Amino acid sequence: MNRLFLLLVMGLWVALAGAQTRVVLQGPLRTLEDGGKVYRVTLKEAPSGVPMTLGITAEPREAAAVRPLPGRAQATWFTDAARGQVLEAAVYVRPDTLGAVKVVGFANPTGFFWNAASDFSWLPVAALPAPTLSSPISGRIVSASPVFRVRIDTPTTVTATYEIEVTNGSTINRTYTVLGTTNAFGLYYTPWTAGFPLGVYQWRARGIDGAGVPGPWSASRSFTASGGIDAAGGISQTAFNNLRAAGWMNHFAASWGGYNVWPAARQNMINATNAGMEVAMYVFLNFDNGSTISGAPANQTGQWQVDRALANVGYTGLGSLPFDLKYIMIDIENRFWGTMSQADRVQRIAEAVQRVRNLGFRPMIYTRNEGFNPWWNDATGSSRDFKELYLWGSKPETETAVFQDDLLLDVGNNWVRFGGWTSRGGKQHLLDKTVFGARIDMNVWDPAVWDQPALSPGAVNFSAPTHNIVRLADGSYRLTMTLRNTGNVEAYAVRVDQPRLAFTTLPGRFSMGMIPPGQSSSLVFTFPASTGVPGTRTVGQFRVLTGDGPRFLAASVTLP
Incomplete structure (x- = not known):
């Protein structure tokens, strides 16, 4: 308590001293033969x-040093200065x-380290080089609110401001100013409320030193902005706009x-369509038959769950929706798994996917598969x-x-492929953010x-399967x-599933993929x-599984 009181008293004393102190810095007054730049500080007012203590320093210290003038014993500072006293020193860069x-x-x-008064000026040395652009990576697809990261690499650290210019060559031309230092990244996070519409953009950057001298622009790079949102709760028309x-x-x-429907889905898609957005919806599958809504069957197939989602948004048949439903995504997460085998979970996913396509909509898969959280591999x-199918990761x-x-x-690392997918249609990168009063998740999408x-x-x-059979050595x-x-x-x-020839059955299920x-x-x-x-x-018997259920096909075979 006593120490805190002492610090408070000392702080007030320094503040009072500062209110009565004024210094003026002048320079460079001249250049010495050894290259030093002479500066003078004058104590104009003092309590x-x-x-x-009156002194001169240079920042950053690794870029410049302050030394006494040649032939003088006086240091770069002296104590017990009085009003009107002057100190001169040389700055060496x-x-x-x-x-x-x-x-x-x-x-x-x-005796105190806090400056009661100070004055400064910038000593221009040489123009900063063009920055290195590291984000967005050239040619990449990012969301509507990309992160810009730039950096100037110099041997010494000096204060810099970064200027970032973004344009699409016609309707968009923005310039952002980012404070930072060289040898450290300058970052600009595009606000979620002021993002970039779908399109290809060019961007470049330059550094501006503390004296206001700009360096050259970097070479331009391109990126594609393509952002979307997903939500479960209701969102107003104004927020969508x-x-x-x-x-x-x-x-x-x-x-x-x-287990249940999300009641806001239909109105959200109407509002989004009115705002000029493309719309789609998702179906979170259960694998434990755990829904208890009225009329829920004991076997809650993928078809039945897709139909519940469609009924929830008012679908009664072709042309019955007041919006263009682009996709129905099948959501596979680590919940509602029950005791169903992995093979039977694959069948339930297939039921949902095929139902979506049979009705004239495009299916998509949403899931995750990290080393510590392998939803897809564990489920299937x-x-x-x-x-x-397109993967929404x-x-x-x-x-x-x-x-x-x-x-x-x-x-920051290449995403790890799984499930046979070599690319992603989209990625959900931020969860549960409030923007314009709406609670949303944010996504980046391949425009295709x-x-x-x-x-x-x-x-x-x-049709009946055809075959070719040969006898091996x-x-x-x-x-x-x-x-x-x-x-x-x-x-x-x-x-x-378990193909059979004569009286021999091969165990397991063999995948043919999409036909x-x-x-x-x-x-x-x-x-x-x-x-x-x-x-x-003899007879070859094949139990063919699709999302429409099993089909039993057979072919007459002569053993060679």
Whole structure:
């Protein structure tokens, strides 16, 4: 307590001294033969009876040094200065310094480190070089609110301001000023309320030293801004209008939550459409049959859950919605898993995906698969059955992360592929942010996701499988089975369950992936020599799984 009181008294004393103290810095007055720049500080006003220390310093210290004038014993400061006294000293700048050095004349009560008064001027040395641009990475897709990061690398650290210029060559031309230092990054976080509409942008930067002298512009780089939002709670029309004006181009509405519907979905999509946004919705699948809503069946198939989501937004048939529903996303998270096997979870996902496509909408998968949080691998056993669909990856980061919205990165590193996907259609990078009064999540999207033609409803159908069988040197039989989709929509996640030849059954499910309408896909099975005697005519039986359920197909086979 006594120490705190003493510090308070000392602080007040220094403040009172500062109110009565004034110094003036002049210079450079001349240049010495050894290159030193001479500066003078004058103590113009000082409190009566208070011993003052008068001095000159330069910042940053690693860029410049202050020394006494040649032939003088006087240091770069002296104590017990009185009003009107003058101190001169020489400033020596390191030869590799770029930018400007700050020279400061100061006075403080002797024995204290706080300046009661100071005056400064900038000593220009050399123009700063062009900054290095590190974010957004050139050519990348980012959200509507990218993070700009620049840096000037110089041998010594000097104060700098960064100027960042962004343009699309026509309607957008913005300049941001970022305070920082060289050898440290200058960061500018585009406000969520003032983002960039969908499009390709060019950007560049330059450094401005403390004396206000700008360096050269960097070379330009490009990025594509493509941001969207998703939400479960209700959002007003005004908020949607503001979000769209701020650059957020699309909206995913939560419609089915696994056990119940989200009631705001329909109105949110109407409001988003009125604001000029593209709209889609998502279906959070349960795998434990845990919904208790009226009429819920014991087996809550993927089709049934998709139908609940559509009914929630007023869908009664083709053309019944007051908005263009671009996608229905199937949400796979680490909840509501129950005791269902991984193979049966894949079947439930397939049911949902195929139902979406049969009705004339585009399916998509939303999930996550990190080393410590492998939703997809845990749920499906690392299934690759849906790799033809767009992946909406979930990787929320902090709002201060630099590469948070780079579509190709997670936490600054290349995202780790899984499930057969080699690219992502989108990434959810921020969760639960309040913007214009709306509680939203933020996403970055490949623009190609939204540039897709309308689809027509239809159905999957298969012709009888064709086959080719050969006998191998060890007596085993290699059977190639070819399946043709004769329907008019894609057949997703086609699998063959426990294929059988004669009396031999192969365990497991074998994936054929997606089969487009009018096209075929093949699988190769190897049956042991004990399957049958060469020349025997038998039957190949194939239980083909799709999202529409199992189909039992057979082919007559003669063992070679």
